[in-house]
Amino acid sequence: MTDPLSTAAPNNTGGISLVRALVLVASLTSIVLVLWFLLVSQQDPYVKAVLKLNGSKEKGAMLFRMNCAGCHGINAQGLVGPDLRNVASSRRDSDLIRQVVSGKTPPMPSFEFEADGMADVLAYLHSLD
Ligand code: HEC
Incomplete structure (x- = not known):
């Protein structure tokens, strides 16, 4: 018997890893932004x-x-x-x-x-x- 959930599972994990990737990109971006801000706000x-x-x-x-x-x-x-x-x-x-x-x-x-x-x-x- 094919369980509809089992076919949905691979798609789901695909969705989750996309979200993870997006979260990762977003956090990396914010880290870069914070570092940039720290550099810029340091007065020469x-x-x-x-x-x-x-x-x-x-x-x-x-x-x-x-x-x-x-x-x-x-x-x-x-x-x-x-x-x-x-x-x-x-x-x-x-x-x-x-x-x-x-x-x-x-x-x-x-x-x-x-x-x-x-x-x-x-x-x-x-x-x-
Ligand atoms: C060769 C002409 C020239 C000389 C000499 C010059 N300026 Fe300027 N200055 C300008 C121009 C043109 C601008 C506008 C530049 C822009 O906004 O891109 C400007 C902009 C400025 C601004 C920013 C104005 C604003 O509204 O933000 C300041 C402050 C300033 N100058 C100060 C000085 C001081 C102090 C000196 C002398 C030590 C000086 N300037 C010498 C041409 C000159």
Whole structure:
């Protein structure tokens, strides 16, 4: 006698292993995502160093006039580059630092400020809010 359940059994196990495979893929994906997140959220040492310092907005204003005003305007009101007057309240400090040093948003060049110079520029950007 053929039992309908016995013919269903192989299909069932097939279904279960598919589910297992999917669960495995999902857990591997989440592990990878967690690792990626941990890596990304680790701040690089330069950003950390800058954030530890208390920059001077006066020095920052001088650096801004020499390096940035040509594109962002003498009062950061925007020219070729965007208006920066509210940028420090809308973007995180670590983003702003990366924006200035990374050179990843052409035509804005990358700048090689010492950590204290970068802290001064950051203080200046905050003073514009
Ligand atoms: C050659 C022109 C140029 C110079 C010089 C320049 N920038 Fe920029 N900057 C830009 C442009 C163009 C953008 C927009 C890039 C984009 O969003 O892809 C930008 C974007 C930015 C942003 C992000 C604005 C936002 O709304 O998110 C910040 C912050 C910034 N610049 C700061 C600076 C600082 C500080 C300096 C000087 C150290 C500087 N820039 C020098 C052209 C310039």
